Amino acid sequence: MGAVKPPSERVQRKRGKRIQEILTAAAELFGERGYDAVSLEHVAERLDVTKGSLYYYFSSKDELGTAAIETLGDEWTARLEHLLERTEGTPEVRLRALIHEHVTVAVNDYPAALRLFLMPREWPSAQRERIKELRLRHDALFRALIEEGLASGEFAVTSVDTVLQCMHAAMSQAPTWCGELPPAARGKAVDxxxxxxxxxVHIGQLGR
Amino acid sequence: MGAVKPPSERVQRKRGKRIQEILTAAAELFGERGYDAVSLEHVAERLDVTKGSLYYYFSSKDELGTAAIETLGDEWTARLEHLLERTEGTPEVRLRALIHEHVTVAVNDYPAALRLFLMPREWPSAQRERIKELRLRHDALFRALIEEGLASGEFAVTSVDTVLQCMHAAMSQAPTWCGELPPAARGKAVDxxxxxxxxxVHIGQLGR
Amino acid sequence: MGAVKPPSERVQRKRGKRIQEILTAAAELFGERGYDAVSLEHVAERLDVTKGSLYYYFSSKDELGTAAIETLGDEWTARLEHLLERTEGTPEVRLRALIHEHVTVAVNDYPAALRLFLMPREWPSAQRERIKELRLRHDALFRALIEEGLASGEFAVTSVDTVLQCMHAAMSQAPTWCGELPPAARGKAVDxxxxxxxxxVHIGQLGR
Amino acid sequence: MGAVKPPSERVQRKRGKRIQEILTAAAELFGERGYDAVSLEHVAERLDVTKGSLYYYFSSKDELGTAAIETLGDEWTARLEHLLERTEGTPEVRLRALIHEHVTVAVNDYPAALRLFLMPREWPSAQRERIKELRLRHDALFRALIEEGLASGEFAVTSVDTVLQCMHAAMSQAPTWCGELPPAARGKAVDxxxxxxxxxVHIGQLGR
DNA sequence: GATGAATGAGATTTCATTCAT
DNA sequence: AATGAATGAAATCTCATTCAT
Known part of the structure; x- marks a missing residue:
């Protein structure tokens, strides 16, 4: 009788891979043009499949959108976490490395996708919550370093929250203007x- | 038949006022949800008018969008220019006042509209150029002050352009997070x- | 400013008329082929308008469906009520007239629409309730007459509810088979x- | 290469059983929601199988639909025929038993499937013919008994055809309302x- | 036998735009 | 000036069907 056997591991992997392909394409497009301006036709076209296929994996545009954001956020944070693991030094050194990595990734690898996080209102309310969570996890990395620096007296700020917001805003916006520079000039711009x-994080401090 | 009478002044004024109402509503909505997510139906609804009426004043959604941005940008810049006229003091004092005013206006008066300037790619290409111009005029105010401060040795920066971009990004994003605070806490947040x-603008300087 | 003036009476009437046209066409089609088998394209085609126009009056297919049923039910019941007003006589005479009218209307005027009432499960749950209400109002006419006859001893039944159900089922199904007869034979069939x-309503009674 | 082995009997039986399972599930669903409202996805889901598998047994939705009706009709008629074989007595007694059995089966065993026969227009034309045939065979049982009763003077009717239609309509509709009663009350309702x-079949007769 | 993947045709729905009044 | 009506193109979504494995 129709006892469903769970799909084999190989099949599972393949499915996961396909989903990743879709999410990557979708995140790129959404990041480039904004959620509303991208039609499923666009996404399908970039993947060289038909619209219908997308619905095999995602039951609505909304769901695809959410998933795209989520993947992107996860991957991003993972890269930043990984960077911190292999970076030694003072909070100063490590925070700078974190910022540098963040902007590098934004400019080079996801030239436009970061904006997804900037416009929470553009998203249906279900997604907004999810975006906020991702943002929190992401902020936590920066926040921990800043607080470490404050504790050691290395940093000085008016308000940690405000600094985080300003940093995040500037980093997220960076690809918009760095993307217009010739590739050769980008490294310097990121620096x-x-x-x-x-x-x-050195507000009102003596020079270092 | 008689020559067409040019519309009386009173009629002209009324028309202008109406147009302003429309532009304000449109700018708000576009800022809240993004250009694509806003339908003319939405705009008409907020104005308690029918879609068709909008076409009496604007010949397309694009045109309405452009006009909304333009008005917003003009008014904004005018307010900042006006502030500078009545503010005396060192570049330090005046730049701080400028930033403060910018964020205040954003948070209090156009709680959502500023983001219009953040996402030039979301707009049809015709608008993109116009937005860039507005942005330049807007940036000019800040740039002049910063250069003044640099000349006098009061300021120190790595790159004026980079500072401008970061400042702009942070200021534009401010309403997003300040808007979530209770109104009483906003004043402090803006500060x-x-x-x-x-x-x-005090990068690597001795403490002031 | 955009104070909406309520649409003039003439406009209102016109709108109402248009809506009736749409509902009639829709009810016919739904009755002929079933709700799911009818596309809005079909409805639009029969009315010689575009799909989009239908959405000017109804915000979804569901809503159009519900409204179609409702109108049909209202009109139907009104005709039966009107018949009773002008018919005199014993419950026997009046009940027979009611049945006759019901079937006549079904066979001649709405050759297929009655089936809408027969398949409540085919409808989204929101509509199901509405259909039940209409059914109750419709049944009330028959029920009152039957109870009158029972009170006077003219009728005898095993169960009023059961009689109503059987009657309703048979009357609703009638167009399906009478519709296949040549028009000339229909009058006799209805009789x-x-x-x-x-x-x-004469169960187990002595002959009359 | 070797000649294709005809499938063993065991395999044949298994196949037959599988087909029956599918047909039962399909008939239930079609009866519950109507042919068009049921997707193969629904059918597959209820069987805990994938859509594709259905195509191993049936080459199209149409074919599945036809087969579902046919099986249902066959089984149904067989049960009624079987009942008649073991029931003795006057046409009165036997007809009542037949009706009772029909409704019992409908209410208890195929709570939803009977409506399949009520709405021939909903079906693709190929099926419609087949349905009519089944209906004829089914009617034949009732018709024979009624005519027997008429011949013996036990029954009196206005028109055999009309009686058959009304009976059929009422019996087919019965599950719709009896299904809403608490199970305990159903036996009485069927009676x-x-x-x-x-x-x-006692129209205008003296009481019995 | 059965599954997961993909397709393509068609259905529902949205929306900028036009137009007669 | 403004409205209600209508349109048509495009977007989202559904589903019967096919096929490689």
Whole structure:
């Protein structure tokens, strides 16, 4: 009788891979043009499949959108966490590395996708919550470093929350303007952003 | 038949007022949800008018969008210019006032509309150019002050362009998070933003 | 400013008329082929308009479906009520007239629409309730007459509810088979149905 | 290569059993919601199988539909025929038993499937013919008994055809309302239906 | 035998736009 | 100036059907 056997591991893996492909394409497009401006036709076209296929994996555009954001956020945070694991040094050194990595990833690998996090209102309310969570997890990395630096007297700020918000806003916006520079100039631009933003944790301090 | 009478002044004024009402409503909505997510139906509804009426004043959604941005940008810049006219003091003082005013306006008066400027890619290409111009004019105010401060040795930065971009990004994003605070707490939040962002023009300097 | 003036009476009437046209066409089609088998394209085609226009009056297929049923039920019941007003006589006479009218209307005027009432499960749950209400109102007419006859000793039944159900089922199904007869034969068929169904209220009685 | 082995008997039986399972599930669903409202996905889900598997047994939805009806009709008629074989007595007694059995089966065993026969227009035309045939065979049982009763003077009707139609309609509709009663009350309800419908063959007769 | 994946046709729905009044 | 009505193109979504494995 129709006892469903659970799909084999190989099949599972393949399905997961396909889903990742879709999510990547979707996240790119959503990041490039915004959720509403991207039609499923666009997504399907980029993947060279038909619209219908997308519905085999996601039951609505909303769901695809949420999943795309989620994957993106997860991957992003994972990369930042990984960077911190292999970076030694003072909070100063590590925070700068974190900012630098964040902007690098944004500019080079997801040239436009970060904006997904910037416009929470654009999303149906179900997604908004999820986005906020991702944002929190992401912020936590920066927050921990900043607090470490504050504890050691290395940093000085007016308000940790405000610094986080400003940093996040600037980093997220970076690809918009760095993307317009010739590739050769981007490395320098990213460095400047990192240097500039580091000033936010040295408010009113003596020069270092 | 008789020559067409040019519309009386009174009629002209009335028309202008109506147009302003429409533009305000449109700018708010576009800012809240993004250009694509807003239908003319939404705009008409907020104005308690029918869709068709909008076409009496604007010949397309694009045009309405452009006009909304333009008006918003003009008014905004005018307010900032006006502030500078009545503010005396060092570049430090005046820049801080400028930032403070910018964020205040954003948070209090156009709680949602500022984001219009953040996402140039979301707009049809015709609008994109116009937005860039507005942005330039807006940036010019800040740039002049910063350069003044640099000339006098009061400020120090890694790169003026980078500072401008970071400042702009943070200020534009501010309403998103300040808007979630209880109104009583907003004043303090805006102050903190201003203080925090001022650090961007004191990079690596001795404490002030 | 955009104070909406309520639409003029003439406009209101026109709108109402248009809506009736749509509902009639829709009810016919739904009755002919079933709710699911009818696409809005079909409805639009029969009315010689585009799909989009239907959405000007009804915000979804569901809503159109519900409204179609409702109108149909209202009109139907009104005709039966009107018949009773102008018919004098014993419950026997009046009940027979009621049955006859019901079947006549079904066969001649709404050749297929009655089935809408027969398949409540085919409808989304929101509609099911509405259909039940209509059914109750409709049944009330028959029930009152039957109870009158029972009180006077003219009728005898095993169970009023059961009689109502059987009557309703048979009357609703009638168009399905009478519709296949040549038009000339239909009058006789309807008469036979009425005579046959009258037996249901004379259960176990002496001959009359 | 070797000649294709005809499938062993055991395999054949298994296949037959599987087909029966599918047909039962399909008939239930079609009866519950109507042919069009049921997707193969629904059918597959109820069987805990994938859509594709259904195509191993049936080459199209149409074919599945036809087969479902046919099986149902066959089984149904067989049960009625079997009942008649073991029931002795006057046409009165036997007809009542037949009605009672029909409604019992409908209410208890195929709570929803009977409506399949009520709405021939809903079906693709290929099926419609087949349905009519089944209906004829089914009617034949009732018709024979009625004519026997008429011949013996036990029954009196206005028109055999009309009586058959009314009976059939009422019996088919019965599960719709009896299904809503608490199970304990159903037995009585079925009895009442049988008693009530028997009146149809005693039109204008002296009480019995 | 059965499954997961994919397709393509068609259904529902949205929306910028036009137009007669 | 403004409205109600209508349109048509495009977007979201559904589903019977096919097929490689």
């Amino acid at each position: 400047e952003v990192a240097d500039t933003l580091m000033a936010l | 903190e933003v201003a203080d925090t962002l001022m650090a961007l | 036979e149905v009425a005579d046959t169904l009258m037996a249901l | 009442e239906v049988a008693d009530t419908l028997m009146a149809l």
